[in-house]
Amino acid sequence: MDLKKLISQGSPREIRKYISQGESETLELKKSTGEWKEIIKTISAFANTKGGIIIVGISGKGKATGTQIGGKTIEDLTNKIKENTDPKIFPGILVKKIEGKEVILTKVEESKSKPVFAFDRAYKRVGKSTVRITSEEIRKMALEGKKTYWDEQICKEAKLEDIDEEKVRRFLRRARFERRLEIDPDISVREALERLNLIKNSNLTNAALLVFGKTPQRIFLQAEVRCARFKGTEAVKPFIDMKVFGEDIIEQVNKALSFVLEHSLLVAWLVPGKVEREERYEYPPDAIREAIVNAICHRDYESTGDVQLRIFDDRIEVWNPGGLPDPLTLEDLKKRHKSIPRNPLIAKCFFLIKFIEQWGTGTNEMVKRCLEWGLPEPEFEYVTGDLVVTFMKTKLTEEYLDKLGLNERQKKAIKYLKENKEITLSKFRILYPENSDRTLRKDLEDIVKAGIVKPVGEKRGRKYVLK
Numbered sequence: 001m002d003l004k005k006l007i008s009q010g011s012p013r014e015i016r017k018y019i020s021q022g023e024s025e026t027l028e029l030k031k032s033t034g035e036w037k038e039i040i041k042t043i044s045a046f047a048n049t050k051g052g053i054i055i056v057g058i059s060g061k062g063k064a065t066g067t068q069i070g071g072k073t074i075e076d077l078t079n080k081i082k083e084n085t086d087p088k089i090f091p092g093i094l095v096k097k098i099e100g101k102e103v104i105l106t107k108v109e110e111s112k113s114k115p116v117f118a119f120d121r122a123y124k125r126v127g128k129s130t131v132r133i134t135s136e137e138i139r140k141m142a143l144e145g146k147k148t149y150w151d152e153q154i155c156k157e158a159k160l161e162d163i164d165e166e167k168v169r170r171f172l173r174r175a176r177f178e179r180r181l182e183i184d185p186d187i188s189v190r191e192a193l194e195r196l197n198l199i200k201n202s203n204l205t206n207a208a209l210l211v212f213g214k215t216p217q218r219i220f221l222q223a224e225v226r227c228a229r230f231k232g233t234e235a236v237k238p239f240i241d242m243k244v245f246g247e248d249i250i251e252q253v254n255k256a257l258s259f260v261l262e263h264s265l266l267v268a269w270l271v272p273g274k275v276e277r278e279e280r281y282e283y284p285p286d287a288i289r290e291a292i293v294n295a296i297c298h299r300d301y302e303s304t305g306d307v308q309l310r311i312f313d314d315r316i317e318v319w320n321p322g323g324l325p326d327p328l329t330l331e332d333l334k335k336r337h338k339s340i341p342r343n344p345l346i347a348k349c350f351f352l353i354k355f356i357e358q359w360g361t362g363t364n365e366m367v368k369r370c371l372e373w374g375l376p377e378p379e380f381e382y383v384t385g386d387l388v389v390t391f392m393k394t395k396l397t398e399e400y401l402d403k404l405g406l407n408e409r410q411k412k413a414i415k416y417l418k419e420n421k422e423i424t425l426s427k428f429r430i431l432y433p434e435n436s437d438r439t440l441r442k443d444l445e446d447i448v449k450a451g452i453v454k455p456v457g458e459k460r461g462r463k464y465v466l467k
Contacts, residue, residue: 023128027055114141150343206301229311317388
């Protein structure tokens with residue numbers, strides 16, 4: 001349960017469970033409102049970091065002691081917070097009972113106007129500590145707070161006539177279906193764009209032209225997706241096929257994915273529980289689509305480079321100009337992380353038609369889909385300042401397995417793993433009932449030593465999965 005729901009909907013038991021985890025980057029425990037100055041410093045820290053909850057009436061060891069709550073306790077605390085923070089913070093405050101004792105829950109959102117000061121000093125959260133922010137950090141926060149995003153900027157060269165009315169109406173119908181967007185598809189184009197925040201000071205934004213423009217490349221030459229199918233494994237001529245997609249960025253997503261599917265082989269695949277094989281693409285379309293959407297949505301449009309999609313015999317590469325927005329790192333992409341859009345207006349439009357979810361889960365979904373497909377995890381790397389996502393075909397080809405000197409049983413075990421994700425000794429025995437357990441176990445141990453599979457679990461219930 002997230003913090004907002006914990007405050008508004010959490011049961012005493014759920015709150016108790018959260019408290020039992022101890023103080024953290026997002027949780028502070030205070031014994032009483034007598035510590036109001038420390039409470040306000042923590043509010044500054046939460047507002048300048050990731051937000052958090054302060055629970056008053058809990059000892060440092062996590063025991064519910066309760067706190068005295070009079071007729072004006074909440075009002076007084078609210079006023080003290082308001083009077084001693086700059087910009088003023090208005091946190092959500094609730095009273096709940098934990099183990100029969102009344103406690104005060106104060107929810108602090110991460111501020112959009114950083115830095116937030118408390119008693120003329122700014123604080124941040126580091127682990128479970130509240131620490132002062134340095135003057136250099138304050139300067140950086142202030143600059144970041146004034147930042148304007150490229151897609152929000154006014155496009156001086158564009159006029160309303162540059163917008164394709166049918167694209168706008170088609171988008172609104174789809175957004176109403178996908179996200180229940182409450183904008184009438186039949187209202188005027190100007191009003192629709194205003195409701196979508198794509199008009200600023202009566203002028204079109206850059207995002208408006210990219211999403212709904214008739215020919216966005218008239219102004220933004222770099223807003224293209226360049227796709228190529230190379231022969232072999234190197235980016236050298238001749239091309240088997242090459243296309244450049246302009247138009248609006250929604251159409252670019254669709255056409256780029258179609259290009260990939262046109263150049264991806266359909267392979268026979270054994271589906272567990274079914275006798276007949278099914279055909280499917282070499283690469284998971286959902287993962288490729290996610291990479292294309294991310295590249296188009298989150299690229300740096302101030303870069304003169306274009307999004308590139310390169311298809312080789314052994315891999316697909318998606319090139320995103322400009323790398324990752326701060327503070328994301330390559331290591332974050334395979335872990336839980338926040339969504340940090342470089343182009344928030346474009347991201348909002350993509351969210352409304354379910355191109356993205358805005359939870360920072362897209363790269364994790366790519367990893368998940370590839371593993372489900374029996375492929376290696378996608379690789380994320382920087383190449384000459386661009387973020388490159390690489391999807392590899394499985395290296396476990398017949399030729400590769402022959403070079404390792406594997407016997408037919410071992411090859412069949414690997415084929416089974418590609419199609420079913422895991423194998424056990426008992427499942428292997430079904431494939432080769434005429435062989436002894438000792439022989440089959442040695443077969444599996446040998447392909448572990450070859451670095452192809454890895455064992456999971458203890459000996460009795462051990463499974464083997466592809467590395």
